Amino acid sequence: MLTDFFYTLKNRKVPVSITEWMTLMEALSKGYISSLDEFYYLARAILVKSENHYDQYDVAFQEYFKGIEGPAEINQQILDWLKDPAIRKTLTEEERALFKSMDFDKLLEEFEKRLKEQTEQHDGGGNWIGRGGTSPFGHSGYHPGGIRIGGQSGHGHAVKIAAERRFQNYRSDLTLDIRQIKMALRRLRQLSRTGYEDELDLDETIDATCKNAGELEFIWMRSRKNAVKMLLLMDVGGSMDPFALLCSQLFSAAHSSSHFKDFKFYYFHNCIYDSLYQDIERRGAVSTDHLLRTMEPDYKVVLVGDASMAPSELIQRDGIINYYEHNETAGVVWLKRIADHFTHSVWLNPDNSNYWDSMSVNMIKKIFPMFELTLDGLGEAMKKLTVNK
Amino acid sequence: MNTCDFDQFKGSSNYVTSEPLRNAVNVSIALGRPLLIRGEPGTGKTQLSHSIAKGLGKKLFTWNIKSTTKAQEGLYVYDTVQRLNDSRFGDKNVSDIKQYIKLGKLGQAFTSPEQIVLLIDEVDKADIEFPNDLLNELDEMSFYIPETNETISAIHRPITVITSNAEKELPDAFLRRCIFHYIEFPNHELMEKIVKVHYPDIKNNLLHEALKTFYSLRQIDEFRKKPSTSELLDWIRALLASDIPHDKISSEIPLISALLKKEQDYNHLVNTYMTRVGDNFVIRRK
Numbered sequence: 001m002l003t004d005f006f007y008t009l010k011n012r013k014v015p016v017s018i019t020e021w022m023t024l025m026e027a028l029s030k031g032y033i034s035s036l037d038e039f040y041y042l043a044r045a046i047l048v049k050s051e052n053h054y055d056q057y058d059v060a061f062q063e064y065f066k067g068i069e070g071p072a073e074i075n076q077q078i079l080d081w082l083k084d085p086a087i088r089k090t091l092t093e094e095e096r097a098l099f100k101s102m103d104f105d106k107l108l109e110e111f112e113k114r115l116k117e118q119t120e121q122h123d124g125g126g127n128w129i130g131r132g133g134t135s136p137f138g139h140s141g142y143h144p145g146g147i148r149i150g151g152q153s154g155h156g157h158a159v160k161i162a163a164e165r166r167f168q169n170y171r172s173d174l175t176l177d178i179r180q181i182k183m184a185l186r187r188l189r190q191l192s193r194t195g196y197e198d199e200l201d202l203d204e205t206i207d208a209t210c211k212n213a214g215e216l217e218f219i220w221m222r223s224r225k226n227a228v229k230m231l232l233l234m235d236v237g238g239s240m241d242p243f244a245l246l247c248s249q250l251f252s253a254a255h256s257s258s259h260f261k262d263f264k265f266y267y268f269h270n271c272i273y274d275s276l277y278q279d280i281e282r283r284g285a286v287s288t289d290h291l292l293r294t295m296e297p298d299y300k301v302v303l304v305g306d307a308s309m310a311p312s313e314l315i316q317r318d319g320i321i322n323y324y325e326h327n328e329t330a331g332v333v334w335l336k337r338i339a340d341h342f343t344h345s346v347w348l349n350p351d352n353s354n355y356w357d358s359m360s361v362n363m364i365k366k367i368f369p370m371f372e373l374t375l376d377g378l379g380e381a382m383k384k385l386t387v388n389k
Numbered sequence: 390m391n392t393c394d395f396d397q398f399k400g401s402s403n404y405v406t407s408e409p410l411r412n413a414v415n416v417s418i419a420l421g422r423p424l425l426i427r428g429e430p431g432t433g434k435t436q437l438s439h440s441i442a443k444g445l446g447k448k449l450f451t452w453n454i455k456s457t458t459k460a461q462e463g464l465y466v467y468d469t470v471q472r473l474n475d476s477r478f479g480d481k482n483v484s485d486i487k488q489y490i491k492l493g494k495l496g497q498a499f500t501s502p503e504q505i506v507l508l509i510d511e512v513d514k515a516d517i518e519f520p521n522d523l524l525n526e527l528d529e530m531s532f533y534i535p536e537t538n539e540t541i542s543a544i545h546r547p548i549t550v551i552t553s554n555a556e557k558e559l560p561d562a563f564l565r566r567c568i569f570h571y572i573e574f575p576n577h578e579l580m581e582k583i584v585k586v587h588y589p590d591i592k593n594n595l596l597h598e599a600l601k602t603f604y605s606l607r608q609i610d611e612f613r614k615k616p617s618t619s620e621l622l623d624w625i626r627a628l629l630a631s632d633i634p635h636d637k638i639s640s641e642i643p644l645i646s647a648l649l650k651k652e653q654d655y656n657h658l659v660n661t662y663m664t665r666v667g668d669n670f671v672i673r674r675k
Contacts, residue, residue, distance in 0.1 A: 019565045027416060038412060045413040049564035051427060051571035202469060209473060216473055245610075252613065 005064045009047065012060040016047045036065065052375075185254055187382040188228050188300060199223045228300060229262040230254065231342070235305030236267045236280050243350035246373060247304055250348075254302075264299070266291075270309045271331035272338065273320050288334060292341050300385045301338065301345035304373065307364045308351070314360050332363060339367050346381040348373045397445060404433065404440035405582045413570035414441060420568070423509075423527055423549035425559075428572030431617025434552040437572075438508035441548060448505045450547070452494035458515045460522030463495040464532050465541075486536050495526060496541055504545035513553045520563035528566060575618065577604065587622055588629065598638040599625055605639075606648065611657055616648040623647045640672055 009016050024046045033039050040061060048057045197220040204219035211217075232254055234247055254263060266276035266286065276291065278284030313319045313331060320327045339345055347368035349356065356365070364370065369384050371377035398414045406414075414437075417424035426434045442449035452463055468489045475481045481488070492500065498507045512520060526532050527549065531542030551567065553559065575583060577600060584596060603621050606612075616624075624647040633643050642648075642658075649655045663670040 015561070017561075017565055023420065023422070027420060030419065032416065032419060041409040041412045042416055045409075045416055045568045045570055049425070049559075049561075049567065049569045054571065200470070206469075206473075214477070216477060 005043075005060075008060045008064045009057065012056045012063070014048060014053050014056045014060060020047050185378075185382065186259065187379065188230065188260075188385055197222050225261070226259045227261050228259075229296075229298065230260050230264070231295065231299040231301045232263070232265040233272065233276065233301065233303045233338075234265065234267050235270060235303075236282070237269050239270075239306050239308055240350075243306070243373075246350055250304065250373070262299075264295075268305075270305070271313050271320075272334045273325075273327040273331055274329070274334075288338075292337060295341075297341055297343050299342055301342045302381070302385075303338075303345065303347045303368060305347070305349065306351045307347065307349055307356075307361045307370070308358050309360045311359050311363075314363060332367070335364065335367050344385045344387075345369075346371060346384050348377065348381055398441055399444060401440045401444040403443075403586055404436055405579065405586055406437075406440070407573075407579065410437070410570055410572065413568055417550075417568040418548055421546045423551050423567050425512075425551045425553060425564070425567040425569045426572060427553050427569070429574055429617060430554065431619040432572045432574060433618065434572060435508065435510055438506055438550040438552075441550065442506040445506070445548075447548070448501070448503070449508060450494050450498050450501075450505055451508045451510060453510050454512055454514045454519070456514055456516075458519070460519055460526075461493075463493040463509075463523070464526065465493055465496050465534055466491045467536055490534060490537060492541070495523075496532075498547040499530060499532075499541050499543040501547070502544060505547050507547040507549045509549065509551045511554060512551050513559065518560075521560050524562060524566065574607075580618070580621070583618065584622065584625060588625060591625070591629065592635070594635045595625075595628065595638070598635050599628060602639045602642055603648070606642075606658075609658070609662075611661075612649070612654045613651050614649075614654060620648050620650070641669055642672070 006016060006021050024043055027033075027042060027046060033042050043061075044054070044057055048054060199221050201219045201221040204221075205217065208217040208219050209215065232251065234251065236244075236247075240247065251265065254260075255265070266278060267280055267282060268276055269282060272288060274288055275285040276288055278286065310319075315330050315332050317328060317330055318326050319331060345368055347364060347370045349361070349370055350373040353372050356362075356370070361370075369381070371381040371384075397418055398411060414424060426437060428434055438449060438451075441447075467486075468491060472483055472486075472489045476483045494507070498505055529542070530546050531540060533540045580600060580603075581596060584591060584600070599621070603616060603624075607615050609615075624644060627644045627647050628638065631644065637643060645655065645658075649658065659670055662672055664673045665671075
């Protein structure tokens with residue numbers, strides 16, 4: 001049954017709903033499609049609502065329709081022929097009734113069966129399709145040209161297209177680009193009325209005008225603006241080098257997102273100690289203590305780093321990796337201070353969460369909610385940053 | 390199996406479509422559901438609705454969405470300030486509210502005596518809640534004006550095309566009601582067709598060199614903004630006007646300012662892939 005396709009999609013995590021499935025059924029019942037290729041695109045247009053899920057759709061499609069992988073062109077020819085009213089006229093009354101009783105589901109099912117048969121018996125020439133007797137494929141004799149099996153396929157057909165998996169790069173759990181990150185960051189918003197009074201407050205205006213005995217009195221109010229302030233702290237160098245491109249994308253996205261009220265960023269190496277730095281070369285040191293004293297707690301803090309380091313770097317005095325520097329206070333204490341000072345903070349880890357098993361990762365995970373630096377992870381993190389405490 | 394009214398849209402002379410896109414358009418027309426189009430900037434999302442309107446010989450209504458647009462504006466606007474103002478001078482009959490109700494684009498589309506194509510452009514520019522406010526209107530194709538106790542319902546369901554840049558995620562409830570298509574970036578073959586539609590007399594040599602250069606530029610992931618179709622078309626127009634020898638196109642990338650719009654991208658290209666020869670920069674040989 002075609003309904004299984006619905007569940008195959010669900011299993012593959014394509015978010016399909018009954019509403020969309022019914023829409024597809026409506027389209028099918030109107031008979032808009034004549035080939036598996038068209039079915040592929042029709043179902044995709046109706047069921048899948050984001051290019052992020054195209055790849056999962058392709059995988060599910062392949063899984064479900066794999067039996068029809070081979071000669072999809074025959075399918076098309078048969079359906080073409082079945083559709084042709086000129087030929088239907090030549091059918092007997094009985095055959096026509098049979099024809100009507102076959103719905104698309106059954107047709108596909110029947111088809112799959114036939115095709116399986118074919119592979120089992122190898123290509124037995126042009127007659128296997130005629131053997132069905134009562135099946136709609138059996139009427140091929142009426143077709144002037146007959147139906148050729150295994151004819152050359154002129155164009156890429158659906159299962160093949162699905163097998164190409166061209167949309168792999170759009171999967172949201174895999175890749176990120178600046179635009180996507182920006183989109184995720186946009187979730188970070190809290191609207192509040194600030195700035196000039198440039199919006200007409202209709203209710204107040206009416207009230208005031210009434211009180212003014214009908215003489216017009218305009219009342220203006222401030223328009224809504226995003227009040228979110230963001231602080232980005234990024235780990236650079238060393239073990240973060242493989243993620244440099246990803247991190248710079250996150251940075252560009254955050255930096256060019258104009259909707260923040262304020263955006264500040266600092267760098268650190270492995271862990272945060274007495275100072276934070278203004279550029280990647282770790283120049284322009286700013287005292288962490290100073291930052292904590294001067295920044296209001298309502299900044300949303302995003303820390304980016306792989307959180308992988310020797311435990312000593314985290315818990316010991318002078319544990320700092322740089323030989324020429326000293327730290328009076330252990331890194332973990334600084335992290336705790338940051339987490340305590342700001343009301344909302346998250347840690348984004350570019351490493352795959354399957355590898356989050358080192359001691360330092362586990363310790364930091366207890367201080368900051370940790371998310372993967374993928375589109376999904378970023379989305380979750382942004383959600384965490386907007387919840388009211 | 391009435392396919393006769395299905396294959397309505399076949400593209401138009403100045404817009405090249407792929408088969409899946411044509412299918413999606415036709416499904417949306419046949420089912421009377423809005424078509425949601427997404428894709429990279431410059432892949433012709435907005436142009437599609439112009440093409441549908443032209444191909445089917447229907448009028449096009451465009452509703453451009455801005456960050457401040459509210460759903461209500463698309464339906465109707467009740468100009469209370471004007472009415473209040475008129476009430477002071479008494480030269481109009483202010484008890485006739487109808488004259489202060491102005492239909493928005495959606496309202497106009499519903500009341501149009503013939504079927505039209507409605508483009509809701511860049512729906513994601515607006516507030517996150519915006520699409521949700523239009524759910525019922527797009528479903529039922531009707532809305533109610535409490536001020537005049539009137540219900541405006543569509544005489545003909547407009548063919549609705551909605552474009553989105555994926556800047557914001559659209560609500561699920563809204564998505565469920567749409568037909569969705571993602572316009573992929575055109576491949577080499579399709580791009581040739583697209584260029585030829587715009588410049589039918591272009592020499593094959595020039596086209597070949599330009600496309601080769603264009604696609605190799607697009608492979609550089611470090612660019613902040615990769616060149617897109619509309620930039621390619623601009624560039625080719627500039628090349629055609631400038632009479633630059635064809636063999637120089639891929640080695641020197643002349644008039645590159647038409648392709649790269651960001652200083653950082655240009656610097657990146659020059660520093661990483663080019664070397665100075667006399668007054669010009671030339672692509673380094675590997």
